[in-house]
Amino acid sequence: MPQSEQARLSLLSPTAGTVVDLKHVRDDVFASKKMGEGFAVTDTPGGAVVAPVAGTVIMVAKTKHAVGIETADGTQVLVHLGIDTVELDGAPFTLDVQRGDTVSAGQQIATMDTTTIAKAGKDATIVVVISNYAKTMSGISLVDGHVRAGEVAAEATPNLAGVVASRSEKTELTGFDALAADIIRLVGGKENVRSLTHCITRERFYLHDESKADDAAISELDGVLQVMRAGGQYQVVIGPDVEDVYDALIAQLGEQAAGGEVAADASAQKERPTSALGWAKHGFSELIGVITGSMIPVIGLLAAAGIIKGILSLLTTFEVITGDSQTYEIINAMSDAVFYFLPIFVGFTAARRLGADPVIVAIIGGVLTYPSILEMSEGEGARSIAGMSLNADFFGLPFHMASYSYSIFPIIVAAWLASRIEPWLKKVIPNMVRMIFVPLIEVVVVSLAILLVLGPVITFISTGIANGIQSVYDFSPTISGLIIGGFYQCLVIFGLHWAVIPLVAQDIAATGNSSLNAIISATMVAQGGAVLAVFVKTRREKIKGLSGPAAIAAFCGITEPAMYGVNLKYGRVFAMASIGGAAGGLLTGLFNVNMWGFTGSLIGFSSFINPEGLDFSFWGFLIASATALVVAFVLTYLFGFKDSDVDSGREVKKVRLGNREPVQR
Incomplete structure (x- = not known):
């Protein structure tokens, strides 16, 4: 059918008023048309709100300010009642439909009280958006001027291929x-x-x-x-x-x-715990979730920076460049920037995970890494509390100024605090000055809370935990390597490794190295060695297709394809890999192998090069990694796998402890 002959989609006005282009709406998201194309109705009198199209109700907001309808052709239309009215907790609205209902065009779906909206200082403009416009439509034309409720306000021209693809x-x-x-x-x-x-x-x-x-x-x-x-x-x-x-x-x-950590349907609620144990599990799960969501986006950057650091060490070790050259300074900036400004990056990602404004929290991270603040942290105070020097004062009040560059946990707490005060600020500050005073108050309050009180406490606790782990390792590096090497990947299954990874990252950022990370690296090589044995031994093409790429991924530091695609599925393979990890960990501890970068496994070889010059950590890494690989490979080849296991392959048990498992370590 020619484009001109295609049936156009008529969008009815949900209420009486003046039809305007979305670019005139006083909301950046709608005005920029990021949500899709459509129209807005201003000068709304209130009362009944009708459906702009016929279809099925696919979304009803908990706060009653929005309804989503999908047509038979898959076009999705959002009706948004008012601007910023989500903050009114549904007070001005009464809904006549619920999710799953079928509605006809012009049918009443809600009632809106514009008097209540006006008293709250909000805008009663109703926005109608085709949320999948880019995929399903090729154009839209709006009616000019005033319309009545149920009259055609716009007509959209379907993109026939897009409509078919969306069904x-x-x-x-x-x-x-x-x-x-x-x-x-x-x-x-x-x-x-x-x-x-x-x-x-x-x-x-x-x-x-x-x-x-x-x-x-x-x-x-x-x-x-x-x-x-x-x-x-x-x-x-x-x-x-x-x-x-x-x-x-x-x-x-x-x-x-694409709602990230937030459900697309705001009316859906998670089941709340009913016991102390339930709340403890819920709290732990949420903590792991926040750490995971905060760290996922920067893990790749940390890994890349670690590789650059290793390459820089090689260049200086073999005297390709000198430590006082400008070339060294440029490459060093590339390798060190992500660690130095870590609070800014983690602040942004943590805020996005917790629902605070990412830019505001990133600015707070900038406050924590501001040069004069870092200089202040290097000073010595006349007094100390719990081993912390009171090296700064604020209006005469002495406090401990910690160094927050390279840190993780203080800014995560800052993001959490911002997520608590930001909604309250938006409720009490009028729209006309909100853009200025919300960030003003938030930056001041959260920054002072972290600098004066929470930051020193968090730094003290996280440093104590890191020192405790290091003390256990120092007591017996060999035994620690054996135990951690044998069981670390078990933590990964349950997502509990995310309680360790930030400590490793912060340890590398603060001290420049991590012996614990070196042991973890050996466990990754062992998982790769085990799945490589499966690849060599199997005669089944499907298993080869899984195990070959999984081995490569494990040697590049990502063990998930190996673990969930093969090793855990055929139980003995994972057991043999764990024995290989224990052997590699034991030698890593015995040789006191250290690690100066974040990237582990075979691809992370440069992370084991001491910036001060090549030492035995590098050779110890090679020996321990080779041992982990060979032990896991041989045991798996001889005892861990045979093709008949595929017919009786068991499913991995579905764990409910922990929260999210992004990058495997």
Whole structure:
């Protein structure tokens, strides 16, 4: 059918008023059309609000200020009642529909009280947006001027190919699109998906009802390594193709599903604990979730910086450059910047995870790393408390100014504090001055809270924990290496490794090295050695297709494809890998191997080069890694795997302890 003959989608005005282009709306998200194309209705009288299109209600906000409708052709239309009215907790609105209802165009779906909205200082403009406009439409035209409720306010021209592609009944999909369609169908359909995010190897779904998901069927899909349920998430382990599959999933679910850690359907509530033990588990799960969400985006940067540091050490060791040259300073800045300004980066990611303004918290991170603040932390005070020198004062009040450059935990606490005071500030500060006074008050209050009180306490505690771990290692590096090497990857299964990784990162940032990280590296090599043995021994093409890339990934520092694709699935393989990790860890401790970078496994060889000159840590790393690899490989080849295991391969038990498992360490 020619474009001119295509049936256009008529969008009815949800209320009487004046139709205006979205660019005139006093909200940056709608005005920039990031949410999609559509129109707004101003001068609204209040009263009944009608559906702009016919379809199924797919979203109803808990605060009653928004309703989402999907048409039969897959076009998704959002009706947003007022600007910033989410802060009114539903007071001005009465909804006449709920999720799953079928509505006709012009049917009443809500009632809006504009008097209440005006008294609260809010804007009663109603916004209608086609949220998947870029995919399903090729143009839109608006009615000029005043309309009545239920009259046509705009007409959108469908992009026929996009509409067909957006329908749930896809029949000719291939590659990642086909895999995404199968996953969506097997988790209970897109109506069962609240939101979706991903880490380095897995898709992390928030589902309305996890019981609708077919674990066995999803696990059998080509391209899926494993299925996990942890921390309120339904996790589908994909491996290196995770980003491509994520893009395909979002293309079919719609952009509204890309909700990160927040459910797309705000009306869905997590089950709350009812006992002290339940609250303890909930608190631990949330803590791990915050650490995970804060660290995931910077892990790659830390790894890259560690490799650059190692290369810089090689260049100076072999006298390619000198430590006082400008070339050295430039490369050193590349390797050190992410560590030096870590509070800024982690502040941004932690705020995004906790719901605070990321830019404001990043600025607070900038306060903590400001040059004069760092200079102040190097001073000595006349008095001390609990070993902390009172080296600064604020209006005559003495306090301990810690060094926050290279730190992690103080800024995470700052992000949490910001997430608590920011909503309150937005409620009490009028719209017209909010843009200035919210960041003003937030930066001042949170910065002072961290600098004067919370920061020194957190620094004292985190330093004590790190020193405690180091003391255990110093008591017997060999025994510590044996135990940690044998059991560390067990922590990864439950997500408990995220309690260790920030300590390792902070240890490297603060002291320049980490012996604990060296042991962890050996466990990664062992997982790779075990899955490599499976690759060599198996005659089954599918297992070779899984184990070969998984071995490469493990030697590059990502053990998840190996663990969930093969090793844990065929139980003895993981046991042999753990024995290899114990052997490698034992030698790492025996040789007192140290590590100056964050990147482990074989790809991280440069992390074991001492910046002051090549020493035995590098050779100890090679010996320990070779031992871990050989022991895991030989034991797996002889005792850990045979092709008949594939027929009786067991599923990995679904753990519920912990929260999220991004980069495997």
